[in-house]
Amino acid sequence: MNSISPILNIMIKACEKASKAIIRDFGEIENLQVAKKGPRDFVTKTDRKVEEILIQELTKAKKSYSFLTEESGKIENNDKDKLWIIDPIDGTTNFLHGIPHFAISVALKIDNELKSGLIHDPIKNEIFFAEKNNGAFYNNHRIRVSNKSIIEECLFSSDQDGLKKIYPSLNMRSSGCAALDLAYVGSGRLDGFFHNKINLWDVAAGALIVEEAGGTINDISKYDYNNIDIRAASNVIYSKMMKKLDNF
Helix, strand or coil, rough: CCCCCCHHHHHHHHHHHHHHHHHHCCCCCCHHCCCCHHHHHHHHHHHHHHHHHHHHHHHCCCCCCEEECCCCCECCEEEEEEEEEEEECCCCHHHHHCCCCCEEEEEEEECCEEEEEEECCCCCCCEEEEEEEEEEEECECCCCCCCCCCCHHCCCEEEEEHHHHHHCCCCCCCCHHHHHHHHHHCCCCEEEEEEEEHHHHHHHHHHHHHCCCCECCCCCHHCCCCCCEEEEEEEHHHHHHHHCCCCC
């Protein structure tokens, strides 16, 4: 692969630092299940803690860049056209129930174009990343979308609504983590992903990863950032998937 750019290096270091807080707190989830207050507040605290670390680390490197984050919303700094898009823990319900399937998602948008995206699964120690016109990678290995052409042999992921409406028309999963679903489409583990009314911080990094891995993604820029209908798949499967989604 080409050497990692300075921007991606900043993103990876910030995520690695933040992931330590997630791993530590995830290890305590089981004990908290029996606490009177329950673990829900704890997850919110973890979300905030991770977001804080990410904002701090990214600001150290790029002081004037702005932010769009799940917990804090919009933080406008001098550079409004340079925007970090952050989801500190995508898959909080999984986290809450002790299911090790969640991720940190960080993307950088410059002049309304996604330039860099990174999805870090701290429990499995998997990092997926991409840069515009520079390909997509998993733990430093180049990745490509799947090359299956028969839709019946493909595996798709969606939220519960998609699952109810499309199943058993397609082989379906609902993993509870949109960021990883998109990373898996990019790496060929899944063949397609679709979801309605989702937020930009859930899908920004993953959308770029799918695109740079040779896949097709619909134009998510035409939606409000908190109300996106996303469609992503390999080029071969995309149109076949879209036919199945006519009424979704």
